[in-house]
Amino acid sequence: MNGHPTRRAPGILSVTFDGVEGESLLYALPGLAIASGSACATTSAEPSYVLRSLGRSDRLAQSSLRLSLGRFTTAADVESAVGAICSAVERLRAVAPPGKRP
Amino acid sequence: MSGEDPRYGEEVRRRMATLPGAADLPPGPGLIVAGAGDREQGAEVLLQARVVGGRAAALSFRAFGCPHFLATASWLTDRLRGHGRTEFEAWDWREAAAALEVPPSKFGRLLVIQDAVRTLARNWPGDDPSTV
Numbered sequence: 001m002n003g004h005p006t007r008r009a010p011g012i013l014s015v016t017f018d019g020v021e022g023e024s025l026l027y028a029l030p031g032l033a034i035a036s037g038s039a040c041a042t043t044s045a046e047p048s049y050v051l052r053s054l055g056r057s058d059r060l061a062q063s064s065l066r067l068s069l070g071r072f073t074t075a076a077d078v079e080s081a082v083g084a085i086c087s088a089v090e091r092l093r094a095v096a097p098p099g100k101r102p
Numbered sequence: 103m104s105g106e107d108p109r110y111g112e113e114v115r116r117r118m119a120t121l122p123g124a125a126d127l128p129p130g131p132g133l134i135v136a137g138a139g140d141r142e143q144g145a146e147v148l149l150q151a152r153v154v155g156g157r158a159a160a161l162s163f164r165a166f167g168c169p170h171f172l173a174t175a176s177w178l179t180d181r182l183r184g185h186g187r188t189e190f191e192a193w194d195w196r197e198a199a200a201a202l203e204v205p206p207s208k209f210g211r212l213l214v215i216q217d218a219v220r221t222l223a224r225n226w227p228g229d230d231p232s233t234v
Contacts, residue, residue: 021144023168027107027118059142095124096166097137097148 002054002064011069014051020092022062028088032081035066111203114173121172123179125162127152132159136221139214141166147175149218153227157186171211174198178215190223 002014017025022036047061056064067081110118127133132153139146145167151158161183163175177198182190195212198204204212 019166021167024172027110027169030107057142059144062144095121095164095172097141097146097164 002051002056013067014064015067016051016056016060016064017089018060018063019096020063020089022064024092025063025065025085025088028092029084032084033068033070036062036064109205110169110173113177113202114169117173117176117202118169121176123162123176124164124172126150126164127160127162132227134222134225134227136218136225138217138221139167139211144168145171145211145214147171147215147218149175149178149215149222151182151222156228157184158182158190159184167211168208170202170204170208171215174202174204174212174215177202178219182219187223187226190219190226193219 002016026034026036047056047058048064051061051064052058065085069078127150130152133150134153135148135150137146137148146165147167148164150162152160161179163179165172165175181197181201182193193216195209195216198212198215199209
């Protein structure tokens with residue numbers, strides 16, 4: 001989890017998934033309104049300067065998701081999102097070259 | 103995986119659905135391996151091929167990267183199956199760029215895959231290219 005563990009804005013969460021490329025993770029989660037720290041899909045590959053200022057390396061900044069709760073988000077929505085994210089992360093880690101996984 | 107993002111062509115979407123070829127080949131005679139890229143730079147691939155009778159009887163991959171990169175590695179495991187060292191040496195990334203509708207901003211990632219393919223050719227068992 002990026003940022004301070006308690007002193008943070010409610011409803012917004014930035015999480016880094018080591019060993020997973022951000023754009024592929026976003027691709028695998030089409031039903032979720034989320035953003036990545038990666039700018040891979042644009043002409044710039046520059047990772048988030050905010051995450052870098054928090055001490056994340058470029059690679060980890062590109063492996064981050066920013067999740068936000070909406071006014072109508074339910075607990076069931078959150079549970080569903082957690083399941084989908086875990087499944088996608090596990091799959092992408094499984095196809096990555098061995099030796100550098102977390 | 104299921105993406106309908108229009109930034110990705112049909113072949114990328116089809117490949118990303120199941121990522122065919124994403125596996126390790128079992129160890130044994132004729133197995134060659136080549137890697138290229140750097141995870142820190144956002145693209146790393148490991149290609150494996152089993153050479154039987156001078157030709158790649160089976161190929162597989164592992165990759166870290168964007169959907170275009172993963173799909174291209176998967177596509178290659180089918181594209182180069184049955185071919186010999188000469189075809190591996192000559193393979194050019196532009197073929198994948200056209201087949202998978204890869205945007206120009208990602209052409210550099212295809213060069214990473216081309217590096218791995220050519221390293222496979224250099225690791226080919228046997229010293230005489232005429233036998234391939």
